[in-house]
Amino acid sequence: MANTHRKKRLKLGASIYPVGYHVAGWRYPGAQVDGGISLQHHVDLAQAAERGGFDFIFLADAAVIWDQNIDAVARTAWSTRFEPLTLLSALAMVTKRVGLVATVSTTYNEPYTVARKFASLDHLSGGRAGWNLVTSAAEAEAQNFNLDRHLAHADRYKRAREFVEVVTGLWDGWSDDAFLFDQQSGIYFDPAKLNILNHHGTYFSVKGPLNIPRPPQGYPVMVQAGLSDDGRELAAETAEVLFTAQPTLPDARAYYADVKARMVKYDRSPDSLNIMPGVVTVIGRSRAEAQEQEARLRSLTHPAPGLAFLSGLIGAFDLSHHPLDGPLPELPPTNGPKGRQRLLVEVARREKLTLRDLYLNIAMTSGHRLVSGTPEDIADQLEDWFVNEGCDGYNVAPPYLPGGFDDFVNLVVPHLQKRGLVRTEYEGVTLRENLGLPRPAARSHIKVSAAE
Structure with missing residues (x-):
């Protein structure tokens, strides 16, 4: 492999x-x-992730059924899922690292609730x-929160x-050693x-403090x-941590360099941000078996949810009136996921994909790397981007x-462990420790004296 100095x-x-x-x-x-409504299913997955030395499990979420085309939604399992913080509170009890x-x-x-x-x-x-942290891509979310349209x-x-x-100001509302729990003194x-905090800004006015001590990590x-x-x-x-989507190594390297370079103006070290693109993995005992799995998944994809999902990712534009074996039409700018729209349009134009080609690809990867x-x-492909600064x-x-x-x-993690790329045991207790991130010190706001 190239550039193996980056280890x-x-x-x-x-x-x-x-x-x-x-x-x-x-x-x-x-x-x-x-699976969306099975706690045991999620317990098994979380414990498997811990067994494999994963840094974290990641739950995507939106406060809306993923598309307004109910006939398309009815052909997917994405319309049912637990609220993520509720679920993770349960999973915290059956995992340790x-x-x-x-x-x-x-x-x-609202910031206080979050x-x-x-x-x-x-x-x-x-x-x-x-x-x-997301800003919500789906326009329909607005209609679940007393609004007609997105900001x-x-x-x-x-x-x-x-x-x-x-939010970070509220997490800093208590010094780390504020709580004494001193029964003898009564303090x-x-x-x-x-x-x-006493925050007064453009969007929020929040006094604080939280009614819970500072988080163990300082900030989650x-x-x-x-x-x-x-x-x-x-x-x-x-x-x-930055979850992103790039289809090729040159794209990934350019994105990686761009975001890391922007950190300088905020006096941040590039090592304090872990850029982690999504990767969809199709694993077979042989290459032929992996190819058969890909073909089987594509054969199970109905056009209605495939096209609806593609429409959502490119900005909620209705594509149902365009021929499936024709090209992606010209699209106006979106108020939704701008970066994802640009990515998919570039892929479609570069590879001369039809709408059918594109929705079959998106159904598999959502625009991520396959x-x-x-x-x-799989281990070779994952190592390649990593050692080449993608x-x-x-x-x-x-x-x-x-x-x-x-x-x-x-099957894959043991190969990565043999190469020294994945841990065999956790280094620390907290997520920050295991990601190699520093614990932020608390900032001071307005002090409240005992006399007050």
Whole structure:
């Protein structure tokens, strides 16, 4: 392999869609068809991730059924899933080291509630919480929160920046040693170590403090998924893990270099951000078996959900009136996922894909990289991007569950461990320790004296 001097450890996340990443993954033989509403299914996956030395499990989420085309939605298993923080609180009780990352939108939540929930999860899990900050891509989410339309894309990111400022300020509301629990003196906490936020900004006015001590990690690990320019800038400023999508190594290297370079203006070290593109893994005992699995998954994909899913990713534009064996039509700018739209349009034009080709590809990968082959082939492909500075690790997204993930843990991870790329035991207790991230010191706001 090239550039093998770059031998720091590969970071691994497990991107858990309830029944798999493929639109038709629930139809694959052996898939857990009710996975979205099965606690035991998630327990088994979380414990498998921990057995494989994964840094974290990652739960994507949206506060909406994924598409308004109910006939298309009815052909997928994506319409049912647990609320992620509730689920991760349960999984914290049956795991010890693997991190627990939940997706929560800054567009349709309030900072105090988010700060309190993640602080609670961090305490419940002994310091293993992570927050995947999103600004919400689906226009339909607005209609579940008393609005007719999304905020504009740029405004969603402005709100997100202030949201992070408030949430981290609330996490800093108590000094680490504020709580004394001193029965003899009768002092439960030291009032001098309470820091009132008193935030007044463009979008939020929040006094604070939280009614829970500072999280064990200081801040739960900050995770984002950003492809647009606004998304990259927010990640450079605030993210510690970045979930992204690139189809080729040159694309991945360019993205990696761009985001890391942006961090300088925020006085951040590039090593304080782990860029982890999604990777869909199709694993066979032979290459022919992997190819058969890919073909089987494609054969199970009905055009209605495939086209609806593609339409959502490119900005919620209706493609149903265009011929499936014709090219992707010209698209107007979107107020939804701008970076994902640009990525998919570039792929379609470069590879001269028809709509049918494109939705079959998207049904498999959602625009992420596909790696397919034997366990050793998979390990080779993952190592290639890592040693050539295309990533710091991966969010592994099996097309169906649980078998696709079990194969990765049982067959691929041992190859990566033999190469020294994946841990054989956890280095620390908290998610920050295992990712090699520093624990942020508490900032001071307005002190409240005992006399007050």
